[in-house]
Amino acid sequence: MEKKSLWKKITGSREASLVIVLIVLCALISIKNPSFLALYNILEILKNNAVIMIMALGMLCVLLIGGIDISITSSLAFAGMTVGMLFKNGVIHNTFLGFIIAMAIGSACGFVIGLIIAKGNVTPIIATMGFMYIYRGFAYLVANSQWAGADALGGFKDFALESYLGFGVINNVLVIVIVCYIIFFIMMKWTKFGRNIYAVGSNAEAAEISGIHVARVKLAVYTLMGLLAGLCGALAVTVYASAQPNMMQNKEMDVIAACVIGGVSMSGGRGSVGGALLGALILAVIAKALPLVGIDALAQNTVKGVIIIAVIVLNVVTQRMMDKNNLERREM
Amino acid sequence: MAGKSGRTIDATPKDVWKKNILSWEGMLVILFLLINIFCRCISPNYTVANVLREMPKYLSEIFLLFPMAYILMLGEIDISVGSTVCLSATIACIASNAGIPFPIVIVLTILTGAICGMVNGCILVKFPELPSMIVTLGTQIVFRGIAEIILGSGGSVSVTNTAGFRAIAGKIGPFPYIFFLVLISGVVFIVISMKTMFGRSLYAIGSNSRTSFYSGIKVKKVKFIVFTLMGVFAAIAALFLTSSLYGANTTTGNGFEMDAIAMAVFGGIATTGGKGRLIGGLISAFIIICLRIGLGQINMNPQVILIILGALLICAVLLPNISSGLKLKKKS
Numbered sequence: 001m002e003k004k005s006l007w008k009k010i011t012g013s014r015e016a017s018l019v020i021v022l023i024v025l026c027a028l029i030s031i032k033n034p035s036f037l038a039l040y041n042i043l044e045i046l047k048n049n050a051v052i053m054i055m056a057l058g059m060l061c062v063l064l065i066g067g068i069d070i071s072i073t074s075s076l077a078f079a080g081m082t083v084g085m086l087f088k089n090g091v092i093h094n095t096f097l098g099f100i101i102a103m104a105i106g107s108a109c110g111f112v113i114g115l116i117i118a119k120g121n122v123t124p125i126i127a128t129m130g131f132m133y134i135y136r137g138f139a140y141l142v143a144n145s146q147w148a149g150a151d152a153l154g155g156f157k158d159f160a161l162e163s164y165l166g167f168g169v170i171n172n173v174l175v176i177v178i179v180c181y182i183i184f185f186i187m188m189k190w191t192k193f194g195r196n197i198y199a200v201g202s203n204a205e206a207a208e209i210s211g212i213h214v215a216r217v218k219l220a221v222y223t224l225m226g227l228l229a230g231l232c233g234a235l236a237v238t239v240y241a242s243a244q245p246n247m248m249q250n251k252e253m254d255v256i257a258a259c260v261i262g263g264v265s266m267s268g269g270r271g272s273v274g275g276a277l278l279g280a281l282i283l284a285v286i287a288k289a290l291p292l293v294g295i296d297a298l299a300q301n302t303v304k305g306v307i308i309i310a311v312i313v314l315n316v317v318t319q320r321m322m323d324k325n326n327l328e329r330r331e332m
Numbered sequence: 333m334a335g336k337s338g339r340t341i342d343a344t345p346k347d348v349w350k351k352n353i354l355s356w357e358g359m360l361v362i363l364f365l366l367i368n369i370f371c372r373c374i375s376p377n378y379t380v381a382n383v384l385r386e387m388p389k390y391l392s393e394i395f396l397l398f399p400m401a402y403i404l405m406l407g408e409i410d411i412s413v414g415s416t417v418c419l420s421a422t423i424a425c426i427a428s429n430a431g432i433p434f435p436i437v438i439v440l441t442i443l444t445g446a447i448c449g450m451v452n453g454c455i456l457v458k459f460p461e462l463p464s465m466i467v468t469l470g471t472q473i474v475f476r477g478i479a480e481i482i483l484g485s486g487g488s489v490s491v492t493n494t495a496g497f498r499a500i501a502g503k504i505g506p507f508p509y510i511f512f513l514v515l516i517s518g519v520v521f522i523v524i525s526m527k528t529m530f531g532r533s534l535y536a537i538g539s540n541s542r543t544s545f546y547s548g549i550k551v552k553k554v555k556f557i558v559f560t561l562m563g564v565f566a567a568i569a570a571l572f573l574t575s576s577l578y579g580a581n582t583t584t585g586n587g588f589e590m591d592a593i594a595m596a597v598f599g600g601i602a603t604t605g606g607k608g609r610l611i612g613g614l615i616s617a618f619i620i621i622c623l624r625i626g627l628g629q630i631n632m633n634p635q636v637i638l639i640i641l642g643a644l645l646i647c648a649v650l651l652p653n654i655s656s657g658l659k660l661k662k663k664s
Contacts, residue, residue: 068465116646121653123603125409125465126645129590133642140635253469266463298484302477309455309470316459 014263017318018278021311022285029289036292043171047160047239049284050173051076051232051248053277056258057184058225060276063259064201065221066268067117067124072229072255073248074135075109080233081139084148084243087156095159102234103227109135110226111219118218132252139245148243160238173239180228185273197221201268258283261311282311356600356652360615367619371626378626381506386628388501388508389576390621394614395514395569396592398521399562401613404596405525406558407538407605408456408464413566413592415475416448417585420570422479425489425580434496442567448475449563453556460552472589480582488581497575510572517565522610530554538605594641595620598648616648 030037046053055072062069079102086092086101109131116127150157165175188194199207200217208214237243262279264271286307290300371378396413403410424441428434448471455467483489491497502509525531536544537551545551569588574580593603599616601608620641627637 116650120650121657122646122649125603126593126597126649129594130642130646132590133638133645137635137639137642140633141639253472256466257469260466266466298481299477301473301480305470305473305477308473309467312462312466312470313455313459316461319461 015274033292045284045288047173050177051236053280054180054232055255056276056280058228059255059259061221062225063264064197066201069128069225070252071128071131073252074132075106075229076233077139077247078135079105079230080237081142081243081245083234084237088148088152099234103230106230107227110223114219114222118215143245150241157238157241188273257308357612364619367622375629377629384506386625391510392569392572393591394617395565397595397613397617399565400592401596401601401610402558404601405534405538410468411589412468412472414585414588415472416566417570419475419479420445420567421574421580421584422482424574425491428493445563445567449560453559457552457556490579501575518614525610535606594645
């Protein structure tokens with residue numbers, strides 16, 4: 001077989017076209033507004049979108065096994081709200097403990113969803129729709145018509161301002177994002193669990209026959225998603241310095257959109273960590289750039305929606321062209 | 333001989349009564365009666381007159397159920413409905429305030445909804461590779477975004493010219509017009525789905541879209557019509573919603589899509605397509621409405637009501653799966 005040239009390899013991969021989209025976007029914006037590419041601005045964008053970027057990793061796994069999870073922001077609110085109230089009432093003072101509690105709550109939420117989907121054979125969209133109501137309700141019950149503001153959170157909110165995890169150079173929140181991406185990159189590429197996820201997503205039946213416990217993989221993936229949602233609950237509380245029961249409501253759609261823009265297939269089996277990262281970055285850049293290039297605040301959602309549709313349509317068109325090219329090569 | 337649709341080609345007659353009561357719809361009727369008895373027990377105000385008085389504000393959501401059930405039968409999903417309701421309600425309010433005669437306001441509103449539905453249908457027909465979940469996610473943002481642009485910086489509009497809206501909120505005896513309209517359109521939709529070629533082709537496409545295409549069903553045309561129908565009924569729901577709220581804002585119709593899907597799924601319509609009957613959806617819609625009215629009357633926290641509804645939804649899908657799982661175990 002003839003070896004693919006480097007050029008073909010680059011133009012043939014989905015991530016490459018996304019990188020080009022991202023670069024063109026950034027270039028266009030910085031022509032209009034040079035301050036956009038300042039280091040401070042970039043770090044600020046990354047910090048404010050840390051929650052979406054981390055949850056995109058979990059959603060990547062969920063979409064890879066052919067599922068979907070629209071309850072994530074409800075689990076996030078439940079975990080974040082609980083931690084916020086614990087700090088407000090002075091039950092805990094340790095930042096680290098706050099993160100552990102949020103992650104434990106998130107994992108528990110995800111585990112229950114996983115049980116219903118994997119063992120109860122319920123369609124993911126329905127199961128997670130039910131839990132979207134339930135966990136959001138829990139968040140409101142925990143809040144008990146109160147909320148935790150900046151002064152109530154005390155030392156916890158300083159986590160997002162300091163950079164002791166990044167040796168004083170990189171913000172704590174960014175360190176967590178980077179660590180998550182490194183772990184997931186390694187996990188999805190080189191571990192048995194990661195490859196099992198791809199196997200289940202490509203063909204669950206074949207995976208089952210070849211000895212993979214499909215139900216167990218599904219359970220693990222939804223628990224992992226819950227764990228990340230819990231982590232993001234704590235992160236959201238520190239980044240925005242407040243805990244409210246309605247926090248991040250409807251943002252699950254942004255997470256799904258980030259994955260889909262990044263080329264993750266909704267029917268499972270196709271997608272990568274790099275794609276999820278690029279998708280989340282493109283969304284973040286668009287959201288930040290629209291006011292900078294002078295688009296009216298009222299029109300921003302419309303433009304965002306149109307761009308999402310345009311990108312996914314573009315994805316389909318390039319996929320069709322790639323398939324056609326492959327077919328032509330085979331015929332020769 | 334049971335296919336994916338769950339119907340058998342078994343010609344032996346069964347005990348009709350036993351069959352009807354043991355079917356999902358039979359269970360729902362029993363549950364409906366139980367819920368009513370339960371609500372009567374917990375709330376002394378739960379009388380026929382009071383329920384009918386509170387019903388109109390919930391009834392407009394049932395309009396969304398009928399076409400949503402068709403969409404689910406096709407194996408698709410539409411999460412942009414809430415935004416279509418928002419946009420149509422905005423147009424209705426503004427057109428009415430501009431002094432346009434009410435019949436033309438109705439036409440304009442329905443046209444708005446139809447265009448929204450057509451946009452969804454068009455994209456899905458042109459790019460069949462795209463899952464409807466993600467396309468309607470994009471249009472969800474766009475439609476609400478357009479409403480935000482129209483509503484301007486205030487974000488809300490109230491109806492000053494209320495005559496027309498007051499007219500459609502009228503009553504015949506104790507029954508509001510909308511009650512009859514819901515029942516009539518319910519019957520029409522049920523008959524279409526059971527007795528006409530169009531209705532049967534919905535089930536065929538939902539069971540297997542490719543075989544239906546090869547057997548001569550115009551899959552694209554059916555899909556386009558159903559999504560347009562969804563837009564039209566979203567506009568009708570918006571008209572009646574405006575007639576009880578006398579205004580619209582950027583959050584109008586938030587979460588309506590989830591309510592409509594929940595009603596359909598609770599009624600036994602599978603999201604995977606090709607399965608379920610609309611009559612079940614209609615009964616479950618009334619179950620949910622009665623439960624909401626009853627629990628609302630004893631001043632239960634609305635979040636707790638959401639938790640109960642979420643749990644009911646999951647149980648409704650989980651129970652048949654568990655019972656069929658147990659049967660399978662017994663057999664083997």
